[in-house]
Amino acid sequence: MSVQKSKKAGPAKKVADKPAGKVAAAPLRKRGRPRAFEPEAALRNALDTFRETGFAATSLDDLSTAMGINRPSLYNTFGDKRELFLRAYQQYRQETGALFAPALDPKLTLRQMLEMVFATAINLYLSGENGPRGCFTVMTAASEAMSDPEIRALVQKAITGADRNLAERFRLAVKSGELSATADCAALAQAASATIQSIALRARAHVARTELEEMARNAIELIAGPARR
Amino acid sequence: MSVQKSKKAGPAKKVADKPAGKVAAAPLRKRGRPRAFEPEAALRNALDTFRETGFAATSLDDLSTAMGINRPSLYNTFGDKRELFLRAYQQYRQETGALFAPALDPKLTLRQMLEMVFATAINLYLSGENGPRGCFTVMTAASEAMSDPEIRALVQKAITGADRNLAERFRLAVKSGELSATADCAALAQAASATIQSIALRARAHVARTELEEMARNAIELIAGPARR
DNA sequence: GCCAATTTATGCGGAACGGTATAAAAATCA
DNA sequence: TGATTTTTATACCGTTCCGCATAAATTGGC
Incomplete structure (x- = not known):
């Protein structure tokens, strides 16, 4: 009984075959009673x-x-x-990816990028009706990562992905002369990542926004300050 | 089993308002059946x-x-x-406090201190029979911090305590000339804290020890490298 | 030896848990 | 309209949960 995955090659089998845009109402109606939720x-x-x-x-x-x-x-x-x-976590990664994307715009200066990244993180991690929620990757998913290899793989991907994106942006800054050619881009990216993760942790512990903002400013100075040029 | 020495000579009739020693094994036996565990x-x-x-x-x-x-x-x-x-968490804080204490010995150089702190963190966070366990503060307690104010207060204390201890050590390094007098000790301490927390997170995600060690080396260079002198 | 005090051992009880069976409801197709 | 398909709604099943009630066991005091 119940749902063997017979691949009868029938089309329209897949549930959400194609997001295909953010249009909500797919015009083609399936056979039975329509679902009452999105x-x-x-x-x-x-x-x-x-x-x-x-x-x-x-x-x-x-x-x-x-x-x-x-x-x-x-x-x-x-x-x-x-x-x-798992699906909720993937949704989170997608949403946060989109949220941070504007900050990585190559047209911004390095400092502007870091300011935007940290500001985005602070806003995201402090949001929540019942108090600051922190970061799903850092707080919730990482907790499950120990017992669940699939979640662990996603967490790893989230961490290394952030590292990589930031490192790439730092390499751009070297090319543009904003950073010294001797700067270790991977190291700087990890420092920025660690700052973001620490902000997430502190947000969850109800550290005040002003302190988080100061931490961000300090990190920018450390990472992109005069010493790196 | 068990059998502690019966001190039958002393009547010690009074309910002992205050033996009040930090001696672990109180020789005086209480009245009923003794507990079978420590x-x-x-x-x-x-x-x-x-x-x-x-x-x-x-x-x-x-x-x-x-x-x-x-x-x-x-x-x-x-x-x-x-x-x-709560008691287990306090136990953890006490244990880890003792574990990190030697690294904060003022006789060590700043770099030695950082090397020991990060090495201690890596060993601690990678330990565990069923895989790396990360940091109790970062992973487990912080998760509960959202719904439980008492746990939240302990987490806050753990974070700010680490910040403060490190900042104090950095101030010492300024006095000894290891750091420039213009160094922002609180900022450097937070950067070191963030590195530790990031190592905890990555350990839980099964990032390899060698990568954690490289991250530590990079952080030391960033925090105590030539640029800060 | 008997009593009081304290801990151990067994197991219960109501609630909540994750997951599913079953049937009614709402749509399309013929 | 009636058959088919899909979703909704209700309610249940077996398990596990937390916390405690109760009684046996083990000590010191008299």
Whole structure:
């Protein structure tokens, strides 16, 4: 019974075959009763819930309430709790990727880039209705990374991806002369990454925004200050 | 088993308002059946368990098994799960404080200090029978900090305490001429703290020891390198 | 030896957990 | 309209959870 994955080569089999743009209403209606919720919005709500209470402490009742759908619909659409967590985390990575992208615009100066990156991080990590939520990668996903290799791989990708993106931007700064040719771009990128992660941790501990901003300023001075030129 | 020396000579009738020693083995036996476990060792095992699986995912059965005592004894000695967690965290802070203390010895040079601090952190965060456990403050306690003000206060104290200890050591380096008088000690201390926290995070994500060591070397160069003199 | 005090051992009880069975509802297709 | 397909809604199942009640075990005091 129940859902063997018969690949009968039928089309339209895939659930969300193609996001294909941010258009919400796909005009082609499937056969049966239409769903009464938007999967993307529901996933956003699941993400918010996981961000606040973590994986283990979030029950399926919490999730189905926050997402506005019942348990069976949840299972049909997203699979079990762990699968939902994985999809929520991927959603988070996608969202934050888009959030940080403008700061990496090559047209900005190095200092402007760092200022934007840190400001974006502070705003993101301090957001939350019930207090600052920190970073999903640093706080929530990393906790599960110990027991779950798949989550661990995603966390690793998130960390090294940030390192790489920043390092690339630093290399650009060397080319443009903003940084000395002897600057160790990978090292500077890791320092910036570590600053972001520390800001996430401190935000979760309710360190005041002004202190986080000062930490960011200090890091900019250390990383891109006169000593590096 | 057990058998401590009965000091039958001294009547010691009074309920001993204050023996008040920090001596571990109090020779005076209390009235009833003696406990069959050592609270300190049990707490250590509880700490290990919490470090591996976090707060919510650790059941009282897990704890009582790991600690080698039954649930009622656990409750009588340590209170409920949350109280046990708090005590385990305090135990962790005490242990790690002692672990890092030698590195802060003022007789060491600044670079030696940083090398020892980072080496200690790497060893601590990579330890664990079931894989690297990271830092209890960064991973486990910070997760609970959102919903629990008392834990949050402890996390804050751990973070700012590390900042302060390092800053003090940097100020010493300014006095000794190892650092320029214009160095921002608080900023450098936060950078070192952030590096430690990032190492903890990366350890949990199974980043290789060699990479962590390279990150430490890079951080030392950035913080105490020629540019700061 | 008997009593009081304290800890250990067993196991219960109500609640919450994750996951699913089952049937009603709402759409398309014929 | 009736059959088919898909989603929704309700309610349940077995397990695990936390915390505690209860009784046996082990000590010191008299």
